[in-house]
Amino acid sequence: MTGASHRFERLHHVQVSMPADEEDVARAFYSGVLGMTEIEKPPVLAKRGGAWFRAHGVELHLGVEQDFRPAKKAHPAFLVDDLDSLAAHLAAHGTTPRWDGDFPGHRRIYADDPFGNRLEFLQPEPVPDDN
Template identity: 30%
Template sequence: MLGLKQIHHIAIIATDYAKSKAFYCDILGFTLQSEFYREERDSWKGDLALNGQYVIELFSFPFPPARPSRPEACGLRHLAFSVDDLDAAVAHLQAHGVTCEAIRVDPFTDKRFTFFNDPDGLPLELYQQ
């Protein structure tokens, strides 16, 4: 048996490290655990935590290629976050200039959800528990 226990982290490559770090920390509420600049790669790396748990490894690289997303590209489709109050979460994002899609209802769970994008267009989802 392989013995997987949980997801350790999700790696995200940003075109503008400072802008993405502000988005994930100041708007979404992640905390920066550590960061360092890798001069040989001209790349920043930040470790972000959500409620004290390490979740996102945020990188920057010079001139990364655009992520294909529409029509649906093969690979990671989106990253989803659970929330207790979807309406309050959407209002918070909108107050920070983040556009959310119309709220929908999952036909299998009857739970409400919406999508929005990070500064580089990575699709993110809020899913009400």
């Protein structure tokens, strides 16, 4: 769209789906393993189930989908500061990181949440010192 008078400030949140009545499983992974903080959903939305999490300005919402199927291709991608540490942490907690070298300028892994949703984690490659 050319000539638009609005601009995008930043991404507010990403939502992925989860099965009904699995909020404790979501909490165990997103808070317990990934270290995100659960945030309270507005009461009108809390009735629908699911859970919301936040960490350092990144917000992820999990919404209940009655006919749930995990997202195998669509995914959120998180920039992290220590990909090796995260990969080891995930592995220590039973989540297998899958390394992928196909993103120029970044190191990255994929991992699945407890529901089978694909998650991507990236760390920028160090910029070579030309001295």
